[in-house]
Amino acid sequence: MSDKQSHRIKVLGRELTVKSPSSAEHVREVEGLVNRKLAEARAQVPVGDPQVPVILALMNLAETSLSLARELEEQRHAGSDKLRRLMRRIEDALL
Incomplete structure (x- = not known):
């Protein structure tokens, strides 16, 4: 699917419209993951600068992404x- 569709999401209490070639179900899964990671980060740093939980959530997601990319590359190499x-x-x- 190459055509981007508009999707309404809610993150950090804000409703946003995003465009994505992904299905509505996939966008909801991404929205849910982002909200879960933000909630986990807010639980670690309940007070203070509101940007800190966002930064922690981004760092956690980036770490997971890099680890999975590294693992995939290792599996490709092994294959x-x-x-x-x-x-x-x-x-x-045959010889």
Whole structure:
């Protein structure tokens, strides 16, 4: 799906309209995740600068994203290595 659709979301008590090529269900999942992460961060820092929980939530989401990207790259590398070994075995068996 390449056409962007408008979606209404609510984050930090503010209603926003976002455009996304994703389904409404996916946008709701993202909205829910963001709100959960913000709530977790607010619980860690209940008073003070209201930007601190937002920064903590962003840092937590970024850390998760980077860890998953690293894990995916490691799995791709391992899969490529395994495929090369299998191809060598097939080639050796055919010779």
